[in-house]
Amino acid sequence: MSNTAPTPPTDVLGLESPIEALQSSDEFRGPVEQLDGNHCNDHFALLYEDEAEQFAAAVPFVRQGLERGEQCLYVVAENARTDVETAMREGGIDVDAALETGALAFATIDETYLSNGTFDADGMMEYYEAAVNEAAAEFGAFRLAAEMSWILEGDVTTEECMRYESKVNELFDEEDAIALCQYDLTAFSAETICDVVRVHPHLIYDSTVCHNFYYIPPEEFCGPERPARELERMLGTLLGRTEAKTELREQERFLQQQTEITSDPNRPFEEKLQALFDLGSDRFGLELGAIARVDPDSDRFEIEYASDDHDRFEPGVALPLSETYCAATVERRSDTASLTDPIDAGYEHVTVHRNFGLEAYLGTHVEVEGGADRTFFFASAEPRNRGFSDDEHTFLRLLGQWVRYELEQHRRERDLERTIDRLEDSNERLERFAYAASHDLQEPLRMVSTYLQLVDGRTRGTLDEETREFLAFAVDGAERMREMIDALLAYSRVETRGTPFETVDLNDVLDEVLEDLTFRIEESDAEIIVESLPQVEGDRSQLRQVFQNLLDNAIEYCGDEPPQVTVRAESNGDVCTIEVHDRGIGIAPENTGRVFEVFERLHDRTEYDGTGIGLALCQRIVERHDGRIWVDAELGEGATFSLSLPAA
Incomplete structure (x- = not known):
């Protein structure tokens, strides 16, 4: 509910107060300018076509007055008082409390405008003068909301009404008083509404608070010079609107050029920057544009980029920040700063004015995340006889936002490049180490295996059973070690020993794999179904190794039933997804990530043989192809290995 306790306002009541009330409502929109050269603090004209539009403006107008502790008078005419009170209650006003304190009052047109059956302008002036004085003494301010159909009922001429408006202006001038005159567009003639529009500085129409370009002060409207003054205002309005349209077209042109420059993918950053300068x-x-690194803590200013055609400001020029106009920009942080009179602004003795002769400046602060702050500015040695407009400040701010984005993007790209370089160096060292280690281990391992076999051959029949079993374990261990080293060697060579990519028909690759696995397929009575497969870009030999490992695993982990394996594919634009599905023993969901780790085994060697590196090798090969491999499985429900590869 609205606060209705009388709390005298501390400021003079003016048009900006009800504008705030109306603009705080969702139904209203748009800024309102002050009238150029026409002082008026008295009233609005509300033009409405139905009750909903009327109360959408009138209720917030009254509610704000009550909240400010003013006395509000509502003059009812075409509406019943009960309807107005209902609308106020629905709009959040405690009507009963306001009436009880006297903050809100109602009057009819018979009690005001037509008290003697006819309209008496002088009598109304006495009525309102008494109301304004009474409100000023007890409440601090007076607010009037009047329905204007009394003009029709009293058969009041336009001239009479306008003379009355002029007297109201005189009465309300510099007084804490304001009015909202409400006109029903369906009741008044178009000619009358035109006159109403002319004599009200601010209009409320179609849920919008409008600045009235056609306003004529009532004293001029009723005076003998009205035609000449109206012509003057019309021509002035035409001139002003033409200038505004021209300025708007210029703004649009510059914004369009900015967009074309910054969005050009073929221009490097430095070339775009020069174009923006x-x-x-x-x-x-202004003559020049520049970007400078700034550090207020160390009082440092250094030009980083500058216009090509300026000989004093060039990259590398360094000054104390306090000796430049950019000091003002840095103080404002993200905002812009400008000056057109360095002496008046206190910069008479700074270096850029004393030595460089800069007379005008416009700059913005560019705060770069993770890097040094910058100022983006324009300056000139030629004096500027006018200040910089809000539109010019906004345009520079937009340029600064683009510069910040580009600088941050460049920093991220440099960081990423350095990270990639470090990772590539690290991977290369690891590959060299793995290759060297596995290669160097081959020779001593062959020697161990060879001598164990020699011992076995020469002592055959002389050793007891237990000793021969131990010897067999040693030979088997050496052989498994050789297999693991070979697998590790292959893993380390994926990047360095691969062949250039070419178009590969996976149907041909699977035919070769099935031919290699012919013995295992027949031995296990496996059923392998291969659907039509796509062509991809890749290393034929490595892809063959991937599918051989996947099919070999599907046969190996089939369980007690003969293996059933299906290979199918799906293309989606530039990516092909190939699935290898089996009905074997499956994998517990929590272990699906472990199967791609090097030397990771989910089963004991007594159950299933292998090195534990096959799937890790598959993943490394697929990643070399800018693809991805993953598995979906349930324990006892089989597994589906999927890999995505770039289509040919």
Whole structure:
């Protein structure tokens, strides 16, 4: 509910107060400018077509007055008082409390405008003067909301009404008083509404608070010079609107050029920056543009980029920040700063004015995440006879936002490049180490295996059974070690020993794999179904190794039943997904990530043989192809290995 306790306002009541009330409502929109050269603090004209539009403006107007502790008078005419009270209650006003304190009052047109059956302008002036004085003494301010159909009922001429408006202006001038005059568009003639529009500085129409370009002060409207003054205002309005349209077209042109420059994918950053320097110099009428690194803590200023055609400001020029106009920009942080009179602004003795002769400046602060802050500015040795407009400040701010994005993007790209270089160096060292280690281990391992076999051959029949079993374990261990080293060697060579990519028909690759696995397929009575497969870009030999490992595993881990394996594919634009599905023993979901780790085994060697590196090798090969491999499985329900590869 609205606060209705009388709390005298501390500021003079003016148009900006009800504008705030109306703009705080979702139904209203749009800024309102002050009238150029026409002082008026008295009233709005509300133009409405139905009750909903009327109360959408009138209720917030009254509610704000009550909240400010003013006395509000509502003059009812075409509406019943009960309907107005209902609308106020629905709008959050405690009507009963406001009436009880006297903050809210109602009057009819018979009690006000037509008290003697006819309209008496002087009588109304006495009525309102008494109301304004009474409200000022007890409440601090007076607010009036009046329904204006009394003009029709009293058969009041336009001239009479306008003379009355002029007297109201005189009465309300510099007083804490304001009015909302409400006109029903369906009741008044178009001619009358036109006159109403002319004599009200601010209009409320179609849920919008409008600045009235056609406003004529009532004293001029009723005076003998009205035609000449109206012509003057019309021509002035035409001139002003033409200038505004021209300025708007210029703004649009500069914004379009900015977009074309910054969005050009074929221009490098430095070339775009030079183009923006030229564009900004043209937009602001200044000679040069530049970007400088700044550090207020160390009082450092250093030019990083500058217009090509300036001989004093060039990259590398360093000054104390306090000796530049950019000091003001840095103080404002993310905002812009400008000056057109360095002496008046206190910069008479700084270096850029004393030595460089810069007379005008517009700059913005560019805060770069993870890097040094910058200022992006334009300056000129030519004096500027006018200040910089809000639009010019906004345009520079937009340029600065683009510069910040580009600088941060470049920093991220440099960081990423350094990270990639470090990773590539690290991977290369690891590959060299793995290759060297596995290669160097081959020779001593062959020697161990050879001598164990010699011992076995020469002592055959002389050793007891237990000793021969121990010897067999040693030979088997040496052989498994050789297999693991060979697998590790293959794993380390994926990147360095691969062949260039070419178009590979996976149907041909699977035919070769099935031919290699012919003995295992027949031995296990496996059923292998291969559907039509796509062509991909890749290393034929490595892809063959991937599918051989996947099919070999599907046969190996079939369980007690003969293996059943299906290979199928699906293409989606530039990516092909191939699935190898089996009905074997499956994998517990929590272990699906472990199967791709080097030397990771889910089963004991007494159950299933292998090195534990096959799937890790598959993953490394697929990643070399910019693809991905994963598995979906349930224990006892089989497994589906999927890999995505770039389509040919």
